Amino acid sequence: xDVIELESFVNNPPHGxxxxxxAGCRVVKWDQESSCVFIDEIQSGKGKVVFCNxxxxxxxxxxxxxxxxxxxxxxxxxxxxxxxxCHETKVDEKKKGDVQAFGYYVVAINGNHPMIRWEMERxxxxxxxxxxxxxxxxxxxxxxxxxxxxxxxxxxxxxxxxIKPIWRDTHFTIKYRSDALFDFPYWFGFSxxxxxxxxxxx
Numbered sequence: 001x002d003v004i005e006l007e008s009f010v011n012n013p014p015h016g017x018x019x020x021x022x023a024g025c026r027v028v029k030w031d032q033e034s035s036c037v038f039i040d041e042i043q044s045g046k047g048k049v050v051f052c053n054x055x056x057x058x059x060x061x062x063x064x065x066x067x068x069x070x071x072x073x074x075x076x077x078x079x080x081x082x083x084x085x086c087h088e089t090k091v092d093e094k095k096k097g098d099v100q101a102f103g104y105y106v107v108a109i110n111g112n113h114p115m116i117r118w119e120m121e122r123x124x125x126x127x128x129x130x131x132x133x134x135x136x137x138x139x140x141x142x143x144x145x146x147x148x149x150x151x152x153x154x155x156x157x158x159x160x161x162x163i164k165p166i167w168r169d170t171h172f173t174i175k176y177r178s179d180a181l182f183d184f185p186y187w188f189g190f191s192x193x194x195x196x197x198x199x200x201x202x
Contacts, residue, residue: 001149001199006044006082006104014108027052030080036073036111038172039082042104057081058173067176071124074140075117079109081172083146085156085165099166102158107146107170109197116197123195136176141196143170148199 004014013019016031025048030037032053040056042049061067083106086099110116120140127138146167155162 001110001145002108003146003149004106004108006042006049006106007046009106010044010049024048025050029053034077035080036077037080039080039106042082044104057169057171058175060175060177062177070174071121074111074124075120076112079111079172081107081142081170083107083142083170084168086168087158087163087166099168101168102163103156103165107142109142109145119195119197123197126195138174138176138195139171140174141171143167143196145197145199146170 009017010019010026010028013028016034018029020027020029028049028051030051030053037051037054038057038059039051039054041051059070061070082104084101085103085105086101111120123140124138127136153164155164
């Protein structure tokens with residue numbers, strides 16, 4: 001697992017990534033044979049960043065074959081998502097949970113790691129078995145893994161002061177769309193699932 005500040009990622013892309021500057025934005029290209037990227041277009045402090053060929057934070061599958069292919073990718077490649085580092089102010093507290101984002105970080109998780117692969121397969125199996133034959137939505141949440149990696153005492157330097165971040169947008173979503181005509185559980189929101197990926201040490 002790795003956590004890289006977005007600007008550092010763009011300025012010094014890791015192996016398998018390259019960056020091109022185009023008309024006011026930076027386009028990130030990546031090796032689809034070794035990576036799964038679930039990152040939406042983002043407006044950073046230094047301009048727009050676009051991850052070419054990324055489905056964004058949500059990926060939709062419509063057949064068992066598409067699901068099987070996505071499952072294989074998730075359990076054999078490195079998964080990249082973009083998370084927000086936020087800070088809760090007293091004003092935010094009064095708004096009950098609204099927080100201000102002050103930075104963006106790319107989280108990379110090795111889906112081929114035995115424990116990560118096991119957690120991913122177990123989470124997907126539980127989802128499939130509970131909504132077989134129906135449409136469903138499942139959030140794959142990496143908040144526990146992220147917090148475990150950075151540690152409880154982790155702080156970020158912001159405006160000459162250190163802030164303990166509150167992590168937001170720590171998931172990507174898989175949407176399965178069945179052809180069932182009377183998919184009542186999905187219509188009424190009963191086919192929403194979530195599972196968490198945890199951290200297993202450096």
